[in-house]
Amino acid sequence: MKRFNKYVSLVSVFLLALMVMVGCGNDDAPTTEAFDIEDPLGLTVTVPVEVEAIVSLTPAITGVLVDLGLTPYIVAVDGHSIFLFDDLSDDVLIVDSFNIEIESIIALDPDLVIAHDMIMMGDLENDPLQPLRDLDIAVAYLPAAANIEDISRDIHFLGTLTRREEAATDLEADFQQELSDIAETVATSDRSPIVYFEISPAPDMFTFGHSTFQHELLERAGAINVFADQEGWLPIGAENVVEANPEVIFTNASFMDDPVGEIMQRSGWEAVDAISNERVYYIDNNASSIPNHHIVIALRMMVEHLHGE
Amino acid sequence: MLTIEHLSCCYGEQTVLKDISFTAKQHSKLLIIGANGCGKTTLLKAIAGLIPHQGIVSVNGKNTALLSRKEQAKKIGFLSQISSIYFPYTVYETVMHGRYVHLRDGLLRNVDKTNEKIVLKCLEMTGLLALKNKSITTLSGGQLQRVFLARVFAQEPDIILLDEPTNHLDLKHQLELMAYLDDWVKQGPRLVVGVVHDMNLALSFADEILMLKDGGILAHEKGAELDLKLMNELFEIDVISHMKQSLLKWQ
Amino acid sequence: MSKKLKIIVLVMSALLAILLSVSIGGADIPISDIGRVFAYRLFGAPLPSDMPSVTAGLIWNIRLPRVLLSFVVGASLAVSGSVMQSVLKNPLASSYTVGVSAGAGLGVVLIIVFGISSTVLGAFLMPLTAIVFGMATIVFAVLVASRMSHALNDQSIILVGMILSVFVNAIMMTFASRSPEYAQQIAMWQMGSLSMRGWHVVGIISAASTVLILWLCRYAKEMDILTFGDEQASAVGVDVKKMKWFLLLLSSMLTAVSVAFVGVIGFVDLIAPHIIRRFFGAAHRYVLPLSALFGGLFLVLADLLSRTLIAPSEIPIGSITALIGAPFFGYLFLKNSKRKAGAS
Numbered sequence: 001m002k003r004f005n006k007y008v009s010l011v012s013v014f015l016l017a018l019m020v021m022v023g024c025g026n027d028d029a030p031t032t033e034a035f036d037i038e039d040p041l042g043l044t045v046t047v048p049v050e051v052e053a054i055v056s057l058t059p060a061i062t063g064v065l066v067d068l069g070l071t072p073y074i075v076a077v078d079g080h081s082i083f084l085f086d087d088l089s090d091d092v093l094i095v096d097s098f099n100i101e102i103e104s105i106i107a108l109d110p111d112l113v114i115a116h117d118m119i120m121m122g123d124l125e126n127d128p129l130q131p132l133r134d135l136d137i138a139v140a141y142l143p144a145a146a147n148i149e150d151i152s153r154d155i156h157f158l159g160t161l162t163r164r165e166e167a168a169t170d171l172e173a174d175f176q177q178e179l180s181d182i183a184e185t186v187a188t189s190d191r192s193p194i195v196y197f198e199i200s201p202a203p204d205m206f207t208f209g210h211s212t213f214q215h216e217l218l219e220r221a222g223a224i225n226v227f228a229d230q231e232g233w234l235p236i237g238a239e240n241v242v243e244a245n246p247e248v249i250f251t252n253a254s255f256m257d258d259p260v261g262e263i264m265q266r267s268g269w270e271a272v273d274a275i276s277n278e279r280v281y282y283i284d285n286n287a288s289s290i291p292n293h294h295i296v297i298a299l300r301m302m303v304e305h306l307h308g309e
Numbered sequence: 310m311l312t313i314e315h316l317s318c319c320y321g322e323q324t325v326l327k328d329i330s331f332t333a334k335q336h337s338k339l340l341i342i343g344a345n346g347c348g349k350t351t352l353l354k355a356i357a358g359l360i361p362h363q364g365i366v367s368v369n370g371k372n373t374a375l376l377s378r379k380e381q382a383k384k385i386g387f388l389s390q391i392s393s394i395y396f397p398y399t400v401y402e403t404v405m406h407g408r409y410v411h412l413r414d415g416l417l418r419n420v421d422k423t424n425e426k427i428v429l430k431c432l433e434m435t436g437l438l439a440l441k442n443k444s445i446t447t448l449s450g451g452q453l454q455r456v457f458l459a460r461v462f463a464q465e466p467d468i469i470l471l472d473e474p475t476n477h478l479d480l481k482h483q484l485e486l487m488a489y490l491d492d493w494v495k496q497g498p499r500l501v502v503g504v505v506h507d508m509n510l511a512l513s514f515a516d517e518i519l520m521l522k523d524g525g526i527l528a529h530e531k532g533a534e535l536d537l538k539l540m541n542e543l544f545e546i547d548v549i550s551h552m553k554q555s556l557l558k559w560q
Numbered sequence: 561m562s563k564k565l566k567i568i569v570l571v572m573s574a575l576l577a578i579l580l581s582v583s584i585g586g587a588d589i590p591i592s593d594i595g596r597v598f599a600y601r602l603f604g605a606p607l608p609s610d611m612p613s614v615t616a617g618l619i620w621n622i623r624l625p626r627v628l629l630s631f632v633v634g635a636s637l638a639v640s641g642s643v644m645q646s647v648l649k650n651p652l653a654s655s656y657t658v659g660v661s662a663g664a665g666l667g668v669v670l671i672i673v674f675g676i677s678s679t680v681l682g683a684f685l686m687p688l689t690a691i692v693f694g695m696a697t698i699v700f701a702v703l704v705a706s707r708m709s710h711a712l713n714d715q716s717i718i719l720v721g722m723i724l725s726v727f728v729n730a731i732m733m734t735f736a737s738r739s740p741e742y743a744q745q746i747a748m749w750q751m752g753s754l755s756m757r758g759w760h761v762v763g764i765i766s767a768a769s770t771v772l773i774l775w776l777c778r779y780a781k782e783m784d785i786l787t788f789g790d791e792q793a794s795a796v797g798v799d800v801k802k803m804k805w806f807l808l809l810l811s812s813m814l815t816a817v818s819v820a821f822v823g824v825i826g827f828v829d830l831i832a833p834h835i836i837r838r839f840f841g842a843a844h845r846y847v848l849p850l851s852a853l854f855g856g857l858f859l860v861l862a863d864l865l866s867r868t869l870i871a872p873s874e875i876p877i878g879s880i881t882a883l884i885g886a887p888f889f890g891y892l893f894l895k896n897s898k899r900k901a902g903a904s
Contacts, residue, residue, distance in 0.1 A: 240872035268621025382797030
């Protein structure tokens, strides 16, 4: 009898251990604890037990959340996001990111609020979302991605914040795959066209230089940014563009009927290579101004125009 | 030459002038005296057409209200106290402004020889010929007032109205100014009507005196026939005794 | 230095400034090339083969219209300022402070924010609206002022104009703040821009301004007389009320036409007349045309700076004029108050 009991205990222990192992090995079983995480600003965010009511205050963030399958959980978005994503619930609250109505957000009892750090205007004392933090609502600040690396980082960060790490990993993998496919295409071309990318149209034109994600896009598309020596986004004088004589011109101005046509008929620009060779193209505005993984759409368009013919 | 009929004038609610009527003939110098606030300046400005009023002002039979500003200015000139606002125009340019009503219209409004001659004559009349190219901002008070007098002369009006032009001038210049006007009024069908603060100056200069009290005429007399006792009534103090006492000091 | 000599110096400086401004920029173009492009455009002479293909278009259709535009706008604003300051007897008087820019700004903002467009007027809708609103504002200001004081007292005009300006600006700000996506466009308009306006804008402003400036010059004598005060001017035979209305409206129109196309560019209308009066005296037959010349010269140089200081980027022209203008006025007032203190 003693030997039998010993045997049973052994088996029970073994079975128990097995069950525990199986139980622990399953990722999708929800961890039932709140946890702390540091956002890119270095502030601590306490992610609650359940993340089922999310407020997203930039279209870049919303874009990632939607692709992580979180559409039904988004309860409030900024004014731009509401235009970009049709599947958001009809009762989603629209927040004016320049004039945030804190009370409306509080009334939604959100679990998580994700915003652009710019709303603080660089001053931590000046946080318009402080009332939320005072109520122990989780608030995370995500600065706009300045390059591809940041975009990847943001995907992972948002995945962790929303307890969707696996979806995030998949999303990132797809993103990287697209990027490497594009890189392959670019590698096969021997062209390195000089490109001027206009992000705000005449008469007061804006473009960008290095240290912007758009600049990195141009580089990955195998182009040379005609204003690579400048930093950030800047207003640019017409004569400087004409004098630089770019081979290709991209524009992402979207609020006029024919942005390409407008550039083509600019007085004094006729002799510019891009215009005499009719290499002026429109690049999707959202994909080239919202710093998240959707930039691959813009990248593809650019690569097609630059190397396709 | 100048006929005022039932002139009344108010500033808002307050009636300053009540039903003033009088006439003045050419070659005469009519001075208006009265206490401060009795409406002397208002009367002058109303005659000049510078402020709105009821009643009729006629010059040589013509109602001035029917005339344009330019036409009115051709008949009536106005010399006031030295203003504090003036810009660095030359004496010549300033006096030339007096010819405004006589200049032709047009972009290249030509200051022709006639106008030039008249301006030079007026400068001569007022002893300013040597200063004609000086900026008026560099002149003394007396000189400046002579410039404005020359300007009024250049305007060639029939009537000159004086609004205490001798204020802020020293005695020499006061007498000088009045002497110029005296000459002027003799040399044509002209009339001077004015307000002078200094009683003695007024009495010595004027042919006729108009006494104004509380917006109405107290008396209108030729200078020689003036009943000086009315002065006391006008100013409500014993003016005569005061003047006599001052005279004693001078003797 | 005699007046004649000073005038010659001024004219030569203006021409030189224009030449320099066409030559210098993001790309410095040698004067000889400029000559060649002119020969090509005017006489069909061929261009040298070593000249970059973009140069001709750059000079003829980008730089030259821009430089000429800056000259014409500078001239208009300067004359407008001279008239305003004389009529209102205030060295800080300007059509801007009396309501033109506020009104025009409101018109522009309404169009941008409500996305109004017109197939008939096309690109002229915005400038036309700016002119109409700008003039309406100042007409309203002068009307209210004339109710307040029968004689159209200068202080009344300035006061009413300023209050109205502030009020209209507030309305404009309210609309603008509700549409942050247009904030940049509206901000750029407030700072003025001479960029990419095209020959037709140069043409329109030149034509309108020439007519208005010549018309104003016709009243140089009346303006001289007005500086002696309303009463004296009236006594000398000037119809003061009518003249004031007329001069205020005409000079506002002069500003409005420029503002409508290039936005708000300040300080030219304050600086130019002041400097000209310093060197040429107060007589308007000199002040008006010479202010035009100097205002043009000033803005041409300001535009040159705006294009070259942070090339290839640009500083808004309104910022340059303000950066030069504000210290200039500080210096003026200091000098004036020192003089007053010394004299007393």
